[in-house]
Amino acid sequence: MAPDTGKYNNNDPLYTIDSFNPLPAVPFHRKPVFWASASILIILTAVSIFIVNLLEEDPDINLIQRIAYAREEIRIYFYPETCLTEPEYSVTAVSDSGFCLEIYGVTRGYSYTSNYQYGLLRNIHREFSSDTMRFTFEFDTLTAEPEISFNLNPPELVINYHSGIGEKFIVVLDPGHGGDRPGAIGRGGTQEKHLVLETGQIIKSLLSENEEIMVIMTRNRDRGVSIAERIRLSRFWRPDLFISLHANSARNRTVNQTEIYYASQRGRETARLLQSRLNREVSFRPVKTRRRGFAVIRSSNAFYGAVLIEMLYLSNTNGERMLNDSNTLQRFAELISETIIDIKNR
Numbered sequence: 001m002a003p004d005t006g007k008y009n010n011n012d013p014l015y016t017i018d019s020f021n022p023l024p025a026v027p028f029h030r031k032p033v034f035w036a037s038a039s040i041l042i043i044l045t046a047v048s049i050f051i052v053n054l055l056e057e058d059p060d061i062n063l064i065q066r067i068a069y070a071r072e073e074i075r076i077y078f079y080p081e082t083c084l085t086e087p088e089y090s091v092t093a094v095s096d097s098g099f100c101l102e103i104y105g106v107t108r109g110y111s112y113t114s115n116y117q118y119g120l121l122r123n124i125h126r127e128f129s130s131d132t133m134r135f136t137f138e139f140d141t142l143t144a145e146p147e148i149s150f151n152l153n154p155p156e157l158v159i160n161y162h163s164g165i166g167e168k169f170i171v172v173l174d175p176g177h178g179g180d181r182p183g184a185i186g187r188g189g190t191q192e193k194h195l196v197l198e199t200g201q202i203i204k205s206l207l208s209e210n211e212e213i214m215v216i217m218t219r220n221r222d223r224g225v226s227i228a229e230r231i232r233l234s235r236f237w238r239p240d241l242f243i244s245l246h247a248n249s250a251r252n253r254t255v256n257q258t259e260i261y262y263a264s265q266r267g268r269e270t271a272r273l274l275q276s277r278l279n280r281e282v283s284f285r286p287v288k289t290r291r292r293g294f295a296v297i298r299s300s301n302a303f304y305g306a307v308l309i310e311m312l313y314l315s316n317t318n319g320e321r322m323l324n325d326s327n328t329l330q331r332f333a334e335l336i337s338e339t340i341i342d343i344k345n346r
C-alpha cells in the first residue's frame with residue numbers, strides 16, 4: 001500500500017473544465033507573446049470599462065465564475081464581487097451514480113451538458129431557471145454521499161465525492177503513437193504503435209488481479225492521441241507512476257538495446273529499479289537509463305516519477321524479430337508489472 005503522504009491534499013492543482021494549457025517550456029513572461037498579450041489586455045480593459053459604464057442599468061454578473069475538477073473533487077468558484085456570504089444551496093437526488101446541486105440567487109445562467117472521458121465523472125448537466133442554477137453530476141459510481149464545504153476567500157464550494165479509488169495505487173500507461181502515427185517501422189514492416197499497445201494491454205491484464213492497483217491507459221486501441229492529451233489525462237489522475245511505452249529506431253542499424261528515460265529525481269529512482277529488473281532478461285541487455293526531458297515525462301505529476309521505456313530497436317534486425325514475438329512483449333510486461341508492484345510495496 002502506498003504510504004500516506006498527503007499527496008491528495010487540496011493544494012494540488014485542479015483543472016478547469018473548459019480549458020487546459022500544458023506547462024509552458026519557456027517562462028511566459030519571457031515570450032514576446034506576453035508583451036503582445038499585455039498590450040491587448042490593457043486595451044481590452046479600457047474598452048470593457050467603457051462598455052460596463054454603458055451597461056450601468058444592469059450591472060449584475062453571474063454568481064458562478066467557473067468549475068474545476070480533479071480526481072475526487074469538484075470546485076465551483078464564485079465571483080468575489082457578487083458572492084459576499086455563503087450562497088444558498090442544496091443537494092438532492094443522491095444516488096450511486098450521481099447527485100444534483102442547486103445554487104440559488106444566480107442572476108444569470110445558461111443550460112447545457114458537458115461530457116467527460118476522464119475520471120469517474122461522466123456528465124455535468126447545467127440547467128438555469130429564474131434564480132436557480134441546477135447542476136446534475138453523473139458518475140460511473142459513487143461510494144458515499146458527497147461532502148460539501150464552503151470557503152469564503154476566494155468564494156468556492158468544494159465538493160468531495162468518493163469513488164473508492166482514492167486509496168488505490170494508480171499507474172498511467174502510455175502506449176506511444178497510434179492511429180495515423182505508426183512511430184518507428186522496422187524493415188520487415190513491424191509498427192511501433194501496435195507492439196507498445198499490446199505490451200500495455202498485457203501489463204494492464206497482469207495487474208488487474210491486484211485490487212490495490214488501478215491502471216489507466218492513455219489509449220487502449222489504435223487511435224492517435226496528441227501529446228497534450230496524454231499529459232492532460234495523466235495529470236488529471238495524479239498517478240503514482242507514469243510509464244510511456246515505445247520502441248526505438250536509429251540510422252545505425254547495429255544498435256539494439258533497452259533504454260529508460262527519466263526527467264526528475266523520482267523518475268531516476270524508478271528508472272533504476274526498472275533497469276535492474278529488465279537486466280534479468282539477458283536478451284534485453286544492455287539496459288541503459290538516461291535523463292531526457294520528453295514532454296510526457298517532464299510534465300508528469302506522478303508521485304513516484306515518470307519514465308519512458310524504449311523497449312528495443314526496430315531498426316535492428318534482431319530487435320525487430322524479438323519485438324515481433326509475443327513472448328518478448330509478454331516478458332517486458334511481466335518485468336514492468338513486477339517493478340510496479342515492488343514500488344507500490346516499498
Ligand SMILES: [Zn+2]
Pocket residue numbers: 176177183184192245246247
Ligand atoms: Zn515511439
